Amino acid sequence: MATRRVRRALDPLCFGRQSSQNKIQCSVFWYAASAISDRACTARTPPPPPRVIDWAADALKNCIRCQRCAQFSQRTSGRRIAAAPYQRKCERSLSPGLKSLASVSKTPFSMLEVVKSCCAEDQSPDLYKSDNSYLIFLRILARLMKKAKDSAGAHPWKQIKGRIYSKFHQRKMQELTEVGLQNFFTLFLLLATLAETEDVTSRVLDLLRFLVPSNLSSAQQALIWRGNFAFILIYVEKNLDLSVLAENLSHSFRETAKEFLVSKGDYGQKHTHWTLLSTYVDGVQEVFETSSLLQLSEEKLLNDGFSMLLPACRESELSAVLHFLQTAIARLR
Numbered sequence: 001m002a003t004r005r006v007r008r009a010l011d012p013l014c015f016g017r018q019s020s021q022n023k024i025q026c027s028v029f030w031y032a033a034s035a036i037s038d039r040a041c042t043a044r045t046p047p048p049p050p051r052v053i054d055w056a057a058d059a060l061k062n063c064i065r066c067q068r069c070a071q072f073s074q075r076t077s078g079r080r081i082a083a084a085p086y087q088r089k090c091e092r093s094l095s096p097g098l099k100s101l102a103s104v105s106k107t108p109f110s111m112l113e114v115v116k117s118c119c120a121e122d123q124s125p126d127l128y129k130s131d132n133s134y135l136i137f138l139r140i141l142a143r144l145m146k147k148a149k150d151s152a153g154a155h156p157w158k159q160i161k162g163r164i165y166s167k168f169h170q171r172k173m174q175e176l177t178e179v180g181l182q183n184f185f186t187l188f189l190l191l192a193t194l195a196e197t198e199d200v201t202s203r204v205l206d207l208l209r210f211l212v213p214s215n216l217s218s219a220q221q222a223l224i225w226r227g228n229f230a231f232i233l234i235y236v237e238k239n240l241d242l243s244v245l246a247e248n249l250s251h252s253f254r255e256t257a258k259e260f261l262v263s264k265g266d267y268g269q270k271h272t273h274w275t276l277l278s279t280y281v282d283g284v285q286e287v288f289e290t291s292s293l294l295q296l297s298e299e300k301l302l303n304d305g306f307s308m309l310l311p312a313c314r315e316s317e318l319s320a321v322l323h324f325l326q327t328a329i330a331r332l333r
Contacts, residue, residue, distance in 0.1 A: 104182045104219075108229035108283050111182075115189045115230075118142050134183060138190055145194045157195045164191070165203060170210040178220050185227035192234050201231050205248065218272045222279040225249065229283035236291045236298075246300035253280045257305035261312045274317060277309060285324045288331050302328065 105111035118138040141160075148156035164187070176184060185204075192200040204227075213221060228249050235242040260273040284301045291298055309321060 104178055104223060105226065107286065108226045108233055109286055111185065111226060111230045112189060112233050114186060115193055118186075118190055119146075119193055134186075138186065142190060142194060149194070161191075161195070161199075168207050173207050173210040174212075174215070178217070178223060181220060181223050181227070185223070185230065189227075189230055189234065192231060197234060197238055197240060201235075201245065204231065205244070218275045222275050225252070225276060225279045225283060229286065232283075232287055233290055236287060236296060239296065241296050243297040243300060246297055249280070249283075250301050250303050250305070253277070254303050254305035254308075256280075257308040261308045264312060270312075278317070278320060281321055281324045285327055288328050294331060299332075 105114060114135070115138075118135060119142045145157065145160065168184070173184075184207075188200055188204050192204075208224060211224070216224075228245060232242050232245050232249075235245065256273055256276050260270060260277060263269040263273065287298055287301065288294070306321070306325070310318065313321060
């Protein structure tokens with residue numbers, strides 16, 4: 001019976017059907033959808049039926065499309081919205097049952113583009129069909145943060161920050177899969193874009209120290225490097241000195257290049273190392289191509305790791321490294 005009532009309430013709004021008897025206000029619509037999401041994320045209560053959870057996912061998508069719902073969501077407590085998806089696991093978008101097709105970004109730029117699309121004022125008319133539930137959550141969070149900052153200063157950010165920061169600790173970080181790490185970086189890149197960039201970056205670096213490289217796959221390690229480069233691109237856009245990030249990454253690059261050099265006969269190890277090294281080379285090239293003046297300590301991304309890399313590269317690998325070095329030299333002239 002309850003399920004049928006929820007369906008009758010959400011159907012006209014979720015799927016765009018018109019009804020002369022529908023007098024539900026946007027505020028009720030928002031509360032109904034977010035309440036279902038909250039219940040699905042809470043371990044102590046039985047989750048709603050899968051069909052109801054799917055309706056809630058569609059409802060939250062329409063909250064972004066509907067201007068009245070968006071205005072209402074901006075008056076809703078940021079703490080409630082920000083906390084819900086992280087009651088369980090980071091990689092479970094809004095809940096274990098909500099529809100989500102996660103994909104991992106292949107470059108720092110594409111990772112940052114996802115964040116920028118979530119922060120955009122003008123939303124795509126195809127949003128309802130294209131975005132997964134996790135990105136819908138990020139769009140709602142971005143709206144809340146921007147409106148709250150405009151109206152009340154830094155206080156709402158401190159509330160949201162406390163709720164989100166407290167969800168990540170050593171055990172949580174070590175449990176994250178590749179998709180979980182992708183969601184982790186997307187969330188914190190959004191926070192760094194909209195709030196205190198250096199504070200958020202410092203928190204991310206502290207959390208990443210919980211991860212033991214030997215326990216990570218090469219794909220996870222490469223994703224971590226891409227995430228760091230995405231933060232560097234934010235620093236470049238905001239004209240902030242990137243020394244701390246650059247030194248941290250370049251040290252890891254040097255150590256990996258050294259291992260690449262001494263593992264000449266072990267092709268499995270060389271392939272694993274090259275996955276990371278090519279990620280670094282591509283990331284540094286994006287930074288050098290993006291930075292207009294190269295006055296933010298970008299040179300700290302260059303070290304003697306490249307001299308160790310060159311003699312150990314095969315022809316195809318060498319071509320990629322030389323192409324980057326030509327780009328770097330041309331920019332530094």
